[in-house]
Amino acid sequence: MEQRVFTSLRGGPSNEELALRLRVTARTAKFHVTNLRAKLGGLTRLQLCLLAALTGMHIPAVCPSCACAFAKAPGLAGSA
Numbered sequence: 001m002e003q004r005v006f007t008s009l010r011g012g013p014s015n016e017e018l019a020l021r022l023r024v025t026a027r028t029a030k031f032h033v034t035n036l037r038a039k040l041g042g043l044t045r046l047q048l049c050l051l052a053a054l055t056g057m058h059i060p061a062v063c064p065s066c067a068c069a070f071a072k073a074p075g076l077a078g079s080a
Contacts, residue, residue: 002039005032009052 001022008021018029037043043051 002032002036005029006036006048006052007056009033009036009049010056011053012046012049 004022005018008018013021015026015030015033018033019026022029033045033048037045037048040048040051
């Protein structure tokens with residue numbers, strides 16, 4: 001299920017949109033997104049969506065440990 005959630009994140013859908021695509025509740029969608037974020041080193045949702053998009057386009061993306069370092073970069077931490 002997490003693989004389906006990950007590939008569905010390419011367009012940056014909300015939990016409700018994701019739930020409709022996967023035919024689950026919004027709470028279940030959020031649960032899986034939260035698990036994916038934790039497994040990938042605490043990425044933000046935006047970073048997770050970007051990683052899914054890059055992977056879907058077959059563009060080599062950074063490894064999870066590099067992504068975690070990216071997430072903690074001074075210019076990006078806490079930005080919205």
